[in-house]
Amino acid sequence: MIRKLSVVLTLAALISLGGCKDPYGAAVKAAADIGTGIAQGMKTVDSIRQQGLITPAEESNVLDYLEFANKADEAFQSCVDTAHTSGSKAGSFTACATAFNTSLNNPTELALLHVANTTASQNITTIINGITTGVNAIIAGLGGA
Amino acid sequence: MGTTTIVDLILQALNAVLAEIAAIRGQSGQTDAAIDASTTQLLAANDALYAALKATLAVPKTPAAPATPAAPAT
Numbered sequence: 001m002i003r004k005l006s007v008v009l010t011l012a013a014l015i016s017l018g019g020c021k022d023p024y025g026a027a028v029k030a031a032a033d034i035g036t037g038i039a040q041g042m043k044t045v046d047s048i049r050q051q052g053l054i055t056p057a058e059e060s061n062v063l064d065y066l067e068f069a070n071k072a073d074e075a076f077q078s079c080v081d082t083a084h085t086s087g088s089k090a091g092s093f094t095a096c097a098t099a100f101n102t103s104l105n106n107p108t109e110l111a112l113l114h115v116a117n118t119t120a121s122q123n124i125t126t127i128i129n130g131i132t133t134g135v136n137a138i139i140a141g142l143g144g145a
Numbered sequence: 146m147g148t149t150t151i152v153d154l155i156l157q158a159l160n161a162v163l164a165e166i167a168a169i170r171g172q173s174g175q176t177d178a179a180i181d182a183s184t185t186q187l188l189a190a191n192d193a194l195y196a197a198l199k200a201t202l203a204v205p206k207t208p209a210a211p212a213t214p215a216a217p218a219t
Contacts, residue, residue: 063199
């Protein structure tokens, strides 16, 4: 189910970015897709903990990362809004997406994702891959806009 | 007739993919500004979801040790 979610998120991001004649529209749609993925990720992690696959402390750490990603998405959206109202200058949307990608790869935050259970770890990796793949798709789809 | 061929299976799969794409495009039928506004709400809801889930994980705080009574004045 999580893999399907990731595929759908990536597909949605790619479709919304097609051609990129509208970088503002593409960026806000991508922010929405990623926000949906984060919400689903939080619910899934809580479910995994309820099944006993991860400890409450591990869930807490993963939730901290997902909330960090959500804050980064909020910052991305704010950046996109500013780029839009400032006249959509060349490179401004891509700069927002690049900053988003850099945030997600913060080593301190990524360290929160470690869990002991192998199956749970794979699920969490899939969730995170869905988010980062979506952000990379934004950067590729914007084509420097 | 009545036999499912490989072509039928491919068409079924293709239709499923097209239906999914149509559904996604349907969701994208809103204006950019409307999507932007709903995204703001979605991300705020995520903040609330995070707070709610963290609250369920909170370990009750250990009550603070009572203060040592002051020595009676002599």
